[in-house]
Amino acid sequence: MQSPKYTARAHTNIALIKYWGKLDQDLIIPMNSSLSLTLDKFYTDTSVFFDSTLKQDIFRLNNKESSSLKVTHFMKVLREKTGETRFAMINSENHVPSAAGLASSASAFAALALAASRAAGLVLDSRSLSRLARRGSGSATRSIYGGFVEWQQGSDDATSYAVPFEENVAWDLSMIAVVISAKQKKISSSVGMQRVVATSPYYSAWRKTAAQDLAAMKKAIKKRDFRQVGTIAEENAMKMHALNASAHPHFSYFEPASLQVMKIVADLRSNGIFCYYTLDAGPNVKIICQNKDIQTILAALAPSFSQERLVVAGPGPGVKLIDKP
Ligand code: PMV
Numbered sequence: 001m002q003s004p005k006y007t008a009r010a011h012t013n014i015a016l017i018k019y020w021g022k023l024d025q026d027l028i029i030p031m032n033s034s035l036s037l038t039l040d041k042f043y044t045d046t047s048v049f050f051d052s053t054l055k056q057d058i059f060r061l062n063n064k065e066s067s068s069l070k071v072t073h074f075m076k077v078l079r080e081k082t083g084e085t086r087f088a089m090i091n092s093e094n095h096v097p098s099a100a101g102l103a104s105s106a107s108a109f110a111a112l113a114l115a116a117s118r119a120a121g122l123v124l125d126s127r128s129l130s131r132l133a134r135r136g137s138g139s140a141t142r143s144i145y146g147g148f149v150e151w152q153q154g155s156d157d158a159t160s161y162a163v164p165f166e167e168n169v170a171w172d173l174s175m176i177a178v179v180i181s182a183k184q185k186k187i188s189s190s191v192g193m194q195r196v197v198a199t200s201p202y203y204s205a206w207r208k209t210a211a212q213d214l215a216a217m218k219k220a221i222k223k224r225d226f227r228q229v230g231t232i233a234e235e236n237a238m239k240m241h242a243l244n245a246s247a248h249p250h251f252s253y254f255e256p257a258s259l260q261v262m263k264i265v266a267d268l269r270s271n272g273i274f275c276y277y278t279l280d281a282g283p284n285v286k287i288i289c290q291n292k293d294i295q296t297i298l299a300a301l302a303p304s305f306s307q308e309r310l311v312v313a314g315p316g317p318g319v320k321l322i323d324k325p
Contacts, residue, residue, distance in 0.1 A: 109136030230276030
């Protein structure tokens with residue numbers, strides 16, 4: 001017997017204050033609270049139905065049968081939570097370069113959490129959905145909501161979830177994603193986090209300053225102080241990457257082209273074009289800017305990066321069903 005099929009769409013998010021380190025690996029409770037902006041250009045559509053004739057979950061990504069330990073684990077958690085006993089047919093279409101540090105797991109698990117919970121007959125409120133998405137991937141916790149979103153770290157499954165900070169971002173803010181590589185990253189975010197928590201001598205300083213950065217970021221967003229938002233985001237990202245550089249063995253997500261973009265941004269800034277960069281667990285650079293400067297920034301990048309590698313995104317919406325029975 002088959003359950004009804006539900007399809008959900010979730011957009012990815014880019015953290016302005018990063019989550020980097022887990023207190024609990026299985027429940028994915030973070031070491032620090034984080035804050036992100038959900039983007040309009042990168043999203044995942046996922047449809048799910050349960051079927052009693054299936055012997056295991058079947059996961060298709062971009063029309064190709066795939067295997068993902070994270071998806072398998074997530075579906076096990078979902079069945080435990082919902083009491084659903086059947087296996088599922090999962091179809092995902094990613095409108096994000098997969099595993100390139102453009103946070104595809106954020107949109108993937110937010111969409112899967114909504115589609116799978118509904119197919120299992122459960123209607124969850126946003127907070128419960130955020131907690132469920134968290135079990136798939138930390139950053140997915142935030143993709144339940146649109147705009148600026150805060151993931152309050154909490155201390156256990158019940159208290160660790162995202163809350164909207166400013167859902168409708170009615171001010172002039174964009175991100176230019178510079179796609180440097182769409183290849184799988186060599187060190188997954190999970191491995192990277194475990195290593196910095198275990199070995200970086202700067203980890204306790206990170207936790208302290210991340211909390212301060214978050215408080216300052218919230219103030220800057222409230223004041224709509226673009227330069228403050230950009231400055232804090234860039235500095236916070238560099239602190240996260242400094243943890244990686246100080247781990248044992250040390251590692252880095254930067255590629256030569258990442259550094260090239262960072263320099264272009266710094267040069268633009270010295271010429272009065274206020275823009276800032278942030279990087280996640282991959283080489284791609286996201287440039288935080290104001291709409292009026294987009295063309296100037298694109299022109300500065302154009303000699304080194306082809307047009308397909310430059311994606312201009314704005315604030316995006318929270319997760320929603322796009323098809324239901
Ligand atoms: O979603 P995860 O568990 O793969 O972690 C991603 C962490 C960063 O993207 C590097 C930062 C963040 O807060 O999104």
